[in-house]
Amino acid sequence: MSEAAQKPAQKNDRRDFLIKLGTGAGVCALGVQALASARSLMPNVSYDAPTTVKLGPPAEFPDGLKFLADERLFIFRDGNTFHAVSAVCTHLGCTVRAEALPRPETTTVAGAPLKLTHQFSCPCHGSRYAGDGTNISGPAPKPLSWYRLSVAADDGQLVVDLAAEVDRDFRLTV
Ligand code: FES
Structure with missing residues (x-):
């Protein structure tokens, strides 16, 4: 393959990699946010009367x-x-x-x-x-x-x- 034909292929590989990286980071951020939201629903202390x-x-x-x-x-x-x-x-x-x-x-x-x-x-x-x-x-x-x-x-x-x-x-x- 000529050098001129290799450059667009490398460009596409880099674009695919960056898209995957961005998607992965977005999914991770959403997961962390969901966990934080769920945790905020649970109190750190119990206000129940002692038994x-x-x-x-x-x-x-x-x-x-x-x-x-x-x-x-x-x-x-x-x-x-x-x-x-x-x-x-x-x-x-x-x-x-x-x-x-x-x-x-x-x-x-x-x-x-x-x-x-x-x-x-x-x-x-x-x-x-x-x-x-x-x-x-x-x-x-x-x-x-x-x-x-x-x-x-x-x-x-x-x-x-x-x-x-x-x-x-x-x-x-x-
Ligand atoms: S509460 Fe109904 S009989 Fe006691």
Whole structure:
């Protein structure tokens, strides 16, 4: 091939190379921009409420029941044992009310003895729950949740983990 014929061929090769390079750079830039946009949708910090909450020293809880409005939780105490029952109705999430039983009764729940002092009712649509949280009437589809209690290692306060549901034979003994 003559030198004159080689020059246009080299020119075309260079043009093709530059077009490919430009296209590749454009695709890379778009990819990086898409990743950056997707990342900006995810927050760097979580603003969810913590699931573990300190409730106070065990000695501050009376025998029987104490309602904690902020946590929407009932803490039951029977001597040195404690358990926590959610006050959130399993129908549509209203806060249930505790009603004292005329006479406390002891029953076996999930294989463990449990002293029942209250039952629960929901003001929204009338669901009723037994003292262990079992749904007994109304639209509530399932029992009230029970949550894990523990004692804080640093200051001895009672701690509830609202993300840790437990079986109804759970008791914390302090
Ligand atoms: S929210 Fe409790 S019965 Fe509907």
